[in-house]
Structure formats: C-alpha cells, structure tokens
Amino acid sequence: MAEEFYQADREAMTPAERESYYASRLQEIVAYAYERAPAVREKLERAGVKPGEIRTVADLARIPVTEKDNLVALQKAAPPFGGFLAVPPQSLKHVFFSPGPLYDPQGTEEDLARAAVKAFHAAGFGPGDIVINAFSYHLVPAGLLLDEALQVLGATVVPTGVGNTDLQVKIIVDLRATGYVGTPSFLLTLLKRADELGIPRTALPLKRALFTAEPLPPSLRKAFEEEYGLATANAYATADLGLLGYECPQKSGFHIPAEVIVEIVDPATGEPLGPGEPGEVVVTTFNRTYPLIRFGTGDLSAYTAEPCLCGRTSARLVAILGRVGDAVKVRGMFVHPTQLAEALSRFPEVARYQGVVTRLGHQDLFTVRVELGAEGADRQALSGGIQAQVRALCRVGLDRLEWVAPGTIPAEAKKLVDERTWE
Ligand SMILES: [Zn+2]
Numbered sequence: 001m002a003e004e005f006y007q008a009d010r011e012a013m014t015p016a017e018r019e020s021y022y023a024s025r026l027q028e029i030v031a032y033a034y035e036r037a038p039a040v041r042e043k044l045e046r047a048g049v050k051p052g053e054i055r056t057v058a059d060l061a062r063i064p065v066t067e068k069d070n071l072v073a074l075q076k077a078a079p080p081f082g083g084f085l086a087v088p089p090q091s092l093k094h095v096f097f098s099p100g101p102l103y104d105p106q107g108t109e110e111d112l113a114r115a116a117v118k119a120f121h122a123a124g125f126g127p128g129d130i131v132i133n134a135f136s137y138h139l140v141p142a143g144l145l146l147d148e149a150l151q152v153l154g155a156t157v158v159p160t161g162v163g164n165t166d167l168q169v170k171i172i173v174d175l176r177a178t179g180y181v182g183t184p185s186f187l188l189t190l191l192k193r194a195d196e197l198g199i200p201r202t203a204l205p206l207k208r209a210l211f212t213a214e215p216l217p218p219s220l221r222k223a224f225e226e227e228y229g230l231a232t233a234n235a236y237a238t239a240d241l242g243l244l245g246y247e248c249p250q251k252s253g254f255h256i257p258a259e260v261i262v263e264i265v266d267p268a269t270g271e272p273l274g275p276g277e278p279g280e281v282v283v284t285t286f287n288r289t290y291p292l293i294r295f296g297t298g299d300l301s302a303y304t305a306e307p308c309l310c311g312r313t314s315a316r317l318v319a320i321l322g323r324v325g326d327a328v329k330v331r332g333m334f335v336h337p338t339q340l341a342e343a344l345s346r347f348p349e350v351a352r353y354q355g356v357v358t359r360l361g362h363q364d365l366f367t368v369r370v371e372l373g374a375e376g377a378d379r380q381a382l383s384g385g386i387q388a389q390v391r392a393l394c395r396v397g398l399d400r401l402e403w404v405a406p407g408t409i410p411a412e413a414k415k416l417v418d419e420r421t422w423e
Pocket of ligand 1: 248249
C-alpha cells in the first residue's frame with residue numbers, strides 16, 4: 001500500500017505527460033471549487049474568468065493570487081474558513097489553527113499524506129525505522145500529518161512532540177530510534193545534550209533525519225552528517241498547503257510533488273516567471289476540502305527544470321530565499337538579503353556590509369558598502385571575488401563596491417536597503 005503513495009512514476013513523467021496530468025487535475029478542481037467554494041467563485045467572477053477557460057497551468061495566470069494576509073481577512077469576514085470550504089463542515093477530520101490567525105480545515109483526501117510519504121521515502125525512511133517525531137501534535141498540522149505519512153511507509157513513530165530534551169534523549173537511546181523528524185535546531189539540541197550526558201556518538205542509534213519548518217544552514221547539515229554520521233534531507237512545507245518540495249539524495253533542491261502546482265511569480269503582478277528567476281511561491285492544490293487556487297505563500301524562491309540525476313523529472317525549487325517583503329527588485333530581478341548574505345559570507349575579511357539600491361538617471365544602481373575587519377587585505381582581489389559571488393548568487397551585477405571606514409555601518413543596520421525615490 002505504501003508503494004502506491006511514493007511510486008516514482010508520477011515524479012518521472014515526461015514534460016508532455018506532466019502537462020496533461022496537471023491540465024486534467026486543474027480543470028477538475030477549478031470546476032469543482034467554482035461550484036462548491038463561494039470564495040473561489042467570487043475570485044473567478046471578479047477576474048472575469050469562467051472555470052472552463054482554465055485548461056492548462058499557463059491559464060492560471062488569469063486568476064489573481066490570494067495572499068496569506070488576504071486569507072486572514074477573508075476568514076474574518078466569512079468565518080471560519082473564508083468561503084473556501086468545499087465540503088460539509090461535519091465531514092472534516094481535523095481543523096488546525098496557525099498564527100495569522102488562520103483556520104486550516106483537513107478532510108479525508110490522501111494527497112497531503114501522499115506528498116509527505118514521498119519526502120520520507122526519498123530520505124531513506126521505511127519499514128523497521130523507529131522515528132522520533134519532534135513536531136507539535138496540537139493546533140498545527142505538522143505532527144499529525146508526518147505521523148500519518150510514516151505509518152503509511154511502515155515505520156514506527158514515537159510522538160515526542162516539542163521540548164522535553166532529556167526525555168527525548170533517553171527515548172532515542174532506550175528504543176534504539178533510527179530516525180528523527182523535526183527542526184534542525186532541535187536535533188542539534190538533542191545531540192548536544194547526549195554529548196553532555198556522556199553518551200558516545202557511536203552509541204547513538206540515529207541514522208537519518210528529515211527536517212522542515214526552519215532553514216537548514218550548510219554548516220549545521222555538515223555537522224550532522226560528518227560529526228554524527230546522519231543522513232539528512234530537507235523539505236519545504238507550509239501549514240496551509242502541506243508539503244511543497246522535498247529533497248532526493250542528490251540534494252539538488254526541492255522536488256515539487258505531483259500533488260500540487262507550484263508557480264514562481266512576480267509578486268507585484270502575479271505573472272509567472274521563468275527558470276532561475278526569483279519570485280513568490282504561489283500554489284494551487286487539488287484539495288477537494290479546501291481548494292486554494294493560486295495561493296501566495298509570501299516565500300521567495302526560484303525553480304529549475306533541469307533534469308535531476310535521481311531520475312525524477314519534476315521541477316525543483318532551488319532554495320527558499322526568504323520572504324517576499326524583504327526582497328528588493330533590482331533591474332527587474334528580486335534580490336533578497338539572504339542571497340547577499342550568502343555571497344558575502346564567503347569572504348572572512350568582510351566585517352560588515354550593506355547592499356544599497358539607488359536610482360541614477362532612471363537606472364537602478366546596486367552598491368555594496370563593505371567594512372574590512374583588518375587592514376592589509378588585497379582590495380583588488382576581494383573586489384573581483386565579491387562582484388563574482390554577488391553576480392552568481394543574486395543574479396544581478398554590482399554597479400559599485402564601496403570601501404567604508406570601520407564603524408560606518410551600524411551593527412543593527414538592514415543588510416539590503418532600497419533608497420530609491422520615484423519622482
Ligand atoms: Zn532528484
């Protein structure tokens with residue numbers, strides 16, 4: 001039974017197969033949601049779109065994006081689900097609550113668990129694993145959903161939830177737990193506590209970990225893998241939409257499961273963007289309980305359609321770059337402070353920096369101000385290196401690199417500021 005959940009064929013469809021698969025599921029859900037969910041009907045009518053006109057993923061661009069903040073307002077105006085519930089309330093399996101505040105209804109459809117099963121399977125989890133599930137089991141969906149997915153895979157779950165560090169270390173050792181699912185920071189807490197308790201690392205039974213809900217810094221991942229001998233995988237999920245991307249053993253980005261349509265769009269216009277262009281993650285689910293059509297996550301990412309060595313042909317989100325609100329558009333390309341931080345982190349000589357976008361004669365001017373930690377650095381070599389890294393990671397070139405005296409940039413200053421005026 002587990003196999004039909006994670007089978008690779010859906011993820012290995014040819015581009016033509018994927019297009020027709022998505023088109024047929026999309027037509028079905030749009031027609032269904034239009035009939036059953038008043039908020040979807042209203043959204044389409046306001047945009048002057050008839051459900052029959054949405055035939056392919058490309059047609060989705062005609063439907064406006066509903067941002068998470070709008071959903072909060074819609075739920076307030078039409079409580080509790082904002083007019084998006086498409087089934088009788090008494091048929092719901094769970095109702096979750098997430099900060100916003102937002103109510104997330106969950107019905108009996110299998111798509112949510114199916115996508116989560118794929119993530120665990122790709123991460124090497126399976127029958128015989130004893131897994132510590134350190135996500136919360138109340139209010140939010142993470143704990144229960146991942147629990148269900150692990151059960152489908154044939155693993156044994158220990159629902160430890162959040163906190164109780166010492167107890168969780170004891171459970172891992174006593175039960176010979178082989179797997180962990182939770183945030184990377186909490187796993188680090190557990191492993192450090194085990195070290196403090198004098199438990200030899202070789203005596204820890206953990207073999208693999210699946211993370212979500214938090215960024216996974218490369219240095220932390222390296223520590224898990226090299227110092228603790230763990231296989232690690234990362235996944236991208238949201239409370240409203242479930243799992244939206246998962247890593248295969250190639251660790252080459254988040255494969256998008258066939259259970260959702262993920263678009264990367266220009267946050268200002270809602271227009272879909274091409275491969276490699278950073279924009280907002282916008283999701284359409286096939287969820288018949290709560291059909292969110294073109295839901296804006298507020299997360300910033302970019303996708304690649306390059307084939308992956310694992311054999312899955314699904315597009316991948318390259319990374320979650322941050323939140324849309326913090327990004328600054330430079331010459332039409334979104335640049336996020338985390339991209340700039342990543343680029344500058346390669347240069348230990350740099351003590352502080354700040355990216356500044358200004359306007360000169362109707363042209364954007366992208367400057368990075370740099371404070372050096374010590375005198376005597378080779379500024380010319382550094383300048384070339386920084387320019388190359390910024391171009392590679394932010395995908396826009398620097399117009400100017402300014403060396404400023406130590407103490408010029410306050411410690412608490414924003415790392416990327418937009419100083420443009422539009423007069
Ligand atoms: Zn892959």
